[in-house]
Amino acid sequence: MRHILAVLVENNPGVLTRVAGLFSRRGYNIDSLTVGRTESENISRMTIVVEGDDLVLEQVTKQLHKLIDVIKIHDITSEQYVDRELVLVKVGAEPTTRGEIMQIVDIFRARIVDIGRRTLIIECTGDENKIDAVIESLKPFGIKELVRTGKVAMLRGQKFTSINENREDD
């Protein structure tokens, strides 16, 4: 089963190597990994999507915790969360097909962010299913290039993955 881990780490050099190295060394499979800054200075947040049963996940979590730079790990899979991914697709667009592509873009509430002579770049944000669907719809036009960010995720409502868990609700 796939799990989504929200991992808070010290923003130290090499922290990404430490985490990625741990996964490869111990043979855990990363589906995707994203990393970026957070509301706190010096703290970065990774969203790691990892495949494995409960035993594997327990080991992944414990081994991650052993890294000094890892502050907090939250497996949010079984909770209510919002997840998003962003994709950029450069798709073949002849004058005859542009209209059709633009309709698809509208349906998915995606955006065209670049127009070339025979290509369009389309930006789309959404959960994994939506991204998969938009890519599927664009395939017939010829996908020249594609890049996905990997998943970012956040718990809904009054639950937090941060180091100040006791903060007052607004």
Added chain:
Amino acid sequence: MPKSGAEIIIKSLQEEGVDAIFGYPGGQIIPFYDALYDSNLKHYLVRHEQGAAHAADGYARATGKPGVCVATSGPGATNLVTGIATAYMDSVPLIALTGQVPCELLGRDSFQEVDITGITLPITKNNYLVKDIKDLAKTIKEAFHIATTGRPGPVLIDLPKNVQVNKTKFNYPENVHLKGYKPTVEGNKGQISNAAKMIGESRKPVIYVGGGVVISGAEAELYRLAELTLCPVTTTLMGKGAFPETHPMSLGMLGMHGTRAANYAVSECDLLIAVGARFDDRVTGKIDEFAPNAKVIHIDIDPAEIGKNVQIDIPIVGDVKKVLAEINEKLEQSLASDWQDKIAKWKAKHPLKYETKGSLKPQFIIEQIYDVTKGEAIIVTEVGQNQMWAAQHYKYTKPRTFISSGGLGTMGYGFPAAIGAKIGCPDATVIDIAGDGSFQMNIQELATAVYYNIPVIVVILNNSYLGMVRQWQEIFYDRRYSCTDITGPDFVKVAEAYGAMGIRVTEAKEVKPALKKAIAAKRPVVIDFVVEREENVFPMVPPGGAIHKMLGG
């Protein structure tokens, strides 16, 4: 007054109570050595950086204090790698300081530049590249804290030359603030009660003791638990000395070369109490048949060890010393005498034994060492048959008296580690039990031992084979002795050439006099015991087999 980075390193080491360091200079660590020249910090110049890492490791294991080793950048740093990995596998507090090219040359494939923090990432508990002198004292403080607390381990600090040279105000921090590092030392109260209850209900319990008990200093609590419950105790290689092997409830070592009594007891027990141990494959053999009828209590400071290899019924994360003390408080006694009778019968029926006929036997030599030293020596070993015989035929009664590379199995570890142990414990008799193969891997440290007159005794069990590999070839590879017939030099002459004492022994009757002479010499001694060439270590569990199905012995 501002101090240079090099001076700050030395002051910081002194703040940490370091009284001996082991190292080897080179281009990018000269500023450190320059500051060392003016300090009263005792430095031991080894003959190979690997020797420095192992010596620091041996010092740490013998004393319980962190060991410190120093090397230059590039090849100096990579020569430490085996020693760091050895310390990592056996949870030894080790601080490795390495020189590095100046910051402005980093990442340019400069002369003697190597990414040592990258290389040692999987074999250190943490490591640092210090790029700003302002972080230096704080980093050293953190390094010592991390290396010595929780589950101990090696920490490497990479020190670019300009950081050693630059100056700043020295202020050694009192405290460490690490958001992501807070080891759990107190065990969960509920689980401790459950454990005490489960122990009370068991009819056939066994305590399985690992190196964690030695590290935690929990031997008294363990002893009390065993006495209160009359529960038999088996130790791993790393756990040797945590429980006196002279005690009636001692089963000796378990696993691949364990005693039959230990392996039978574990295979039949209804409760296995694992304390500071990690269910290594050399201990468990075929995991599905390891303690198949037992409930398992696992006490360990490292949560990641719990449930890693076997399913646990009662996990307790915490310092084993504290947890055992609390369990002892709550214990409802179980004194099932049938089990103790059965254990006693196994022990009587299956003692460790060997064929005494033929030429000089290595097992006999180990027994003689035990006799001569009255079991009071610090025994350090190399790796292979010598290590297993040293583990089997000497009775360890105190923690930190058996020092051996258990996890990594590093040949060449023993001799430099013995030097470190002797420096840490100058009043103890320190004996390195070696094979002729292993000893040749760090034989150059004879120069170190002689120069500083460190009276360690190297006992070579010389069979002119890489004996353990040969044993496997004999049993599992149809006696095809591929590349295990190894010639050595004349070890007596080598010892003498270095300025040590060399003794050769070929007859049983010469063994004790030679050992006594070596101990009385008060200087480095190499004894070349020419032993039966094809002697095997028994009993033995074939790799991947169930531990109650043993060969020989």
